[in-house]
Amino acid sequence: MTERIVVVGAALLDAGRLLAARRSAPAELAGRWELPGGKVETGERPEDALVRELREELGVETEAVERVPGEWPLRSPYVLQVWTARLCPGSAAPRPLQDHDDLRWLTPDELWDVAWLDQDVAAVREIETLAVLPGWA
């Protein structure tokens, strides 16, 4: 059986807005928007992978809050799972340090203004249904 590897994506929420990140590589994904995150390493908790990846990619300190229900297939053997997350007090603002060349904080009204990766659309729809912050509907 093929090994299944979890990619953890962050629904990083702040002041009622969701952070979207534009990929700079690889070529087939560049220019499309995703939830920042990355592969969970062997023996690592997905929540810990999320905190590690956001620190590496965006220079922020975060905490995972709760799992967004669902799991979405990516290129085999990867599957996408998503957690909501928030910035820790005193964290720097996110910067595109690695893997991304642009970031946007999206209000609920702006959620579909960016070209999400095809495989992220169902996950973003699920995030859209969460009422986790004031103003988020």
Ligand SMILES: Nc1nc2c([nH]c(=O)n2[C@H]2C[C@H](O)[C@@H](COP(=O)(O)OP(=O)(O)OP(=O)(O)O)O2)c(=O)[nH]1
């Ligand atoms: N981070 C992230 N990756 C996604 C999403 N949707 C999606 O198809 N992917 C794909 C892109 C990559 O092929 C894979 C995750 O790779 P990555 O490059 O973000 O992860 P990583 O930092 O752990 O990778 P690596 O350079 O250490 O190999 O999942 C998403 O929303 N977030």
